[in-house]
Amino acid sequence: MLTDIEIAQQASMLKISEIAKQLDITSDELEPYGHYKAKLSDELERRVADRPDGKLILVTAINPTPAGEGKTTTTVGLGQAMAKIGKKAVIALREPSLGPVFGIKGGAAGGGYSQVVPMEDINLHFTGDMHAITSANNLLCAMIDNHLQQGNALNLDCRRIVFKRCLDMNDRALRNIIVGLGGKVNGMPREDHFMITVASEIMAILCLAKDIEDLKERLGNIVVGYNLSGEMVFAKELQAHGAMAALLKDAIKPNLVQTLENTPCLMHGGPFANIAHGCNSVRATKLALKLADYTITEAGFGSDLGAEKFLDIKCRYAGIKPSAIVVVATMRALKYNGGVKKEDCGTPNPDALRKGLCNLEAHVENMQKYGVPVVVAINRFAADSDEEIQILSDFCREKGADFALSEVFAKGGEGGIELAEKVVAACEKPNDFHFIYDTELSIKEKISAIATTIYGASGVTYSGAAEKTIKEIEALGRANLPVCIAKTQYSLSDDPTKLGRPTGFTINAATIRLLNGAGFIVVETGDIMTMPGLPKAPSACKIDVTADGSINGLF
Numbered sequence: 027m028l029t030d031i032e033i034a035q036q037a038s039m040l041k042i043s044e045i046a047k048q049l050d051i052t053s054d055e056l057e058p059y060g061h062y063k064a065k066l067s068d069e070l071e072r073r074v075a076d077r078p079d080g081k082l083i084l085v086t087a088i089n090p091t092p093a094g095e096g097k098t099t100t101t102v103g104l105g106q107a108m109a110k111i112g113k114k115a116v117i118a119l120r121e122p123s124l125g126p127v128f129g130i131k132g133g134a135a136g137g138g139y140s141q142v143v144p145m146e147d148i149n150l151h152f153t154g155d156m157h158a159i160t161s162a163n164n165l166l167c168a169m170i171d172n173h174l175q176q177g178n179a180l181n182l183d184c185r186r187i188v189f190k191r192c193l194d195m196n197d198r199a200l201r202n203i204i205v206g207l208g209g210k211v212n213g214m215p216r217e218d219h220f221m222i223t224v225a226s227e228i229m230a231i232l233c234l235a236k237d238i239e240d241l242k243e244r245l246g247n248i249v250v251g252y253n254l255s256g257e258m259v260f261a262k263e264l265q266a267h268g269a270m271a272a273l274l275k276d277a278i279k280p281n282l283v284q285t286l287e288n289t290p291c292l293m294h295g296g297p298f299a300n301i302a303h304g305c306n307s308v309r310a311t312k313l314a315l316k317l318a319d320y321t322i323t324e325a326g327f328g329s330d331l332g333a334e335k336f337l338d339i340k341c342r343y344a345g346i347k348p349s350a351i352v353v354v355a356t357m358r359a360l361k362y363n364g365g366v367k368k369e370d371c372g373t374p375n376p377d378a379l380r381k382g383l384c385n386l387e388a389h390v391e392n393m394q395k396y397g398v399p400v401v402v403a404i405n406r407f408a409a410d411s412d413e414e415i416q417i418l419s420d421f422c423r424e425k426g427a428d429f430a431l432s433e434v435f436a437k438g439g440e441g442g443i444e445l446a447e448k449v450v451a452a453c454e455k456p457n458d459f460h461f462i463y464d465t466e467l468s469i470k471e472k473i474s475a476i477a478t479t480i481y482g483a484s485g486v487t488y489s490g491a492a493e494k495t496i497k498e499i500e501a502l503g504r505a506n507l508p509v510c511i512a513k514t515q516y517s518l519s520d521d522p523t524k525l526g527r528p529t530g531f532t533i534n535a536a537t538i539r540l541l542n543g544a545g546f547i548v549v550e551t552g553d554i555m556t557m558p559g560l561p562k563a564p565s566a567c568k569i570d571v572t573a574d575g576s577i578n579g580l581f
Contacts, residue, residue: 030137030581034145037286045284049116049317057279059153062144065279066292066313068237074316080114081453082315082346085324085403086333087354088389089516089525091362091371092130096137096405096435100354100442101324103140103434104403104449106287107442108320113450116318117142117289120306120326121156121281121296122149123224125196125558128566133581134296138435140442142283142291146577155232156194156223156296158277162245162270163192163228167218169266170250171205174214180259184216187251188539189261190556194223198559221556225301228270230544232278233295233307234343241278242271248543258502261543280310287439290318299326300515301556303335303546308344315346320453327515329353329389334480337396338461339508339546347459350452351393352445354403354432355386355418357410363525374411383421384527388518390427392480397458401448402429408436428452465506469496469538472509473549477533481518486533492549495538499547504540513551520552 028036042064046056055070085101101117108115119142122134133149135142142148151157166189174184193200200220206213223229227248235241246262253259261267280294294310297303304326305311314321325332333351341347357379358371364382366375386402393400402422404415415431422429430448433441463475470486477483488496499505511533516522519531537550550556560566568579 030141031145031578033139034141034143037143039143039284040288042282045288045290046282049290063147063153064282065153065276066282071313077316079315080319080321081349083320083322083350083352083449084333084336084348085322085352085354086329088359088385089328089363089518091359091368095354095356095359097324097354098134099136099138099140099435100403100405100432101322102136102142102285103432103439103442104446105289105322106140106285106439107446109289110439110443111446113320114318115320115322116314117291118306118311118314118321118323119291119293121152121293123222123296124194125222129196129558129564130561139286139438140434141286142293143286146580148283149580153281155277158273159228159232160192160194160223162273163226165270165273166261166266167191169264171213173264180263181253182259183252183254184214189248189250190219190221192221192223192226196558196560198557201557222558224296224298225556227541227544229297230302230541232274233297233305234544235278238271238275238278241274242267244543245270249540280307280313299332299335301512301554303339303510304332305336305340308340312344329393330480330518331515333393334476335510339510342461342508348398349457350399350401350449352401352403352449353389353393354405356405356407357414358407360386372409374414376413376417379414379417382526387425388482388527390425395462395479397460399452399455399457400427401452402427403432403445404429406431406433465508469499469505469547473535476509476511481533482529483531483533486535488535492535492538499540504542508546509549510546511549511551512554
């Protein structure tokens with residue numbers, strides 16, 4: 027059987043100008059990066075601004091195994107299947123982070139015969155967006171330390187600098203560091219930290235900004251730390267936001283690529299959903315809605331993370347709403363939630379499957395709480411038995427949930443025709459989309475709404491530090507922002523060992539951070555890490571390049 031990269035390398039790609047023509051994009055509105063990828067210009071966005079929006083379809087999933095459950099593959103396959111049934115569709119995805127590419131989970135370009143290409147470019151440097159975000163982030167960090175070195179006119183308290191450096195790589199050794207060692211000429215010694223680029227506030231800002239002016243304003247509103255009087259200090263006070271925006275002037279433009287079957291895909295932004303808001307950029311999604319009748323997008327990890335943030339944060343800021351939600355379920359993840367070890371999830375086990383079905387039930391019910399029609403996509407793997415498929419199908423029927431068997435990994439768009447037809451029908455059903463909380467509620471009330479309504483928690487506990495930060499945010503007058511909860515992706519709770527549909531647990535708010543530029547409040551729960559580490563046997567060990575420049579081992 028061919029690997030993902032072997033399939034991608036055999037793809038018959040069209041020149042990116044041909045893909046653009048499918049969406050009526052002119053050559054003047056295209057900024058090519060080689061033959062098969064391009065940036066889309068601001069002029070295009072302005073030209074199509076008055077067009078009516080197409081239908082928006084969100085793809086999410088149940089709680090995953092460590093290998094993920096094929097949301098991106100399903101999203102890509104669904105887009106290809108839409109073309110098979112004669113629908114004008116475009117896909118809107120996040121860009122991959124190098125952390126999981128060289129770690130364990132892999133890239134974010136789909137898999138099998140439902141991939142976005144050029145796969146190697148997308149999973150590595152692509153159009154340089156990640157590097158631009160990293161540079162803009164670390165420019166601000168350099169200006170903070172330079173300000174301390176040059177006299178500290180703003181009276182920054184070096185013990186309370188909250189803006190962290192970043193790197194788009196899993197590197198646990200950089201989580202907690204000391205900078206400024208080596209004498210006076212090298213700066214002021216202080217404790218500092220790194221997070222992965224996709225968890226940074228700059229990434230969140232890029233994905234939520236409407237245009238360059240909005241981007242620059244948001245960058246200026248970043249809280250870098252506190253002064254000695256306990257007052258917040260902002261990036262604009264360091265006069266950093268203009269230069270940061272200059273570094274991001276191209277990165278803010280959406281990227282155009284294609285699938286293996288030449289379906290257009292707008293790929294832009296890449297925040298993680300367990301530690302950030304987990305959605306591609308507002309600009310890419312809103313542009314896609316103007317260019318096609320159906321836009322298929324995905325939000326990271328399970329619906330308790332990515333989908334909740336897509337619906338309560340992104341849709342709120344962008345003024346958009348989904349016409350349908352697809353919940354991806356796999357036998358292996360359901361068995362994992364039923365207590366099977368990850369290495370045994372590929373073995374048929376009907377009893378464990380039945381035990382884990384409560385996890386799917388929770389995710390379907392949660393998405394229905396938003397008032398949007400829901401379709402379950404049964405993402406079929408080669409090892410799935412007919413008995414297991416029947417059990418899952420019967421469960422969906424019992425719960426009154428629309429469902430379809432998806433074989434897009436093995437068959438491409440042809441394997442998603444049934445799913446596409448079900449989703450098109452769902453888009454025409456009554457839709458009463460609404461948020462699960464009002465932003466005018468108190469910070470604690472918003473956190474509680476997510477914890478009890480979506481996670482099924484009995485309540486929320488707060489550390490002393492979290493309580494203090496809440497009071498500071500309230501004093502600043504920023505308590506009316508949406509809430510982004512950072513927690514484990516493996517459980518509905520903040521404990522990765524509580525699988526299935528846990529009850530009687532509390533969510534533990536350990537740290538709270540104001541992302542004033544991005545426009546939301548991050549609540550870090552449990553022992554969540556904003557800088558992942560590499561596994562014992564990272565994927566990087568298998569990746570290589572031949573003398574002729576061909577990459578192998580990349581999935």
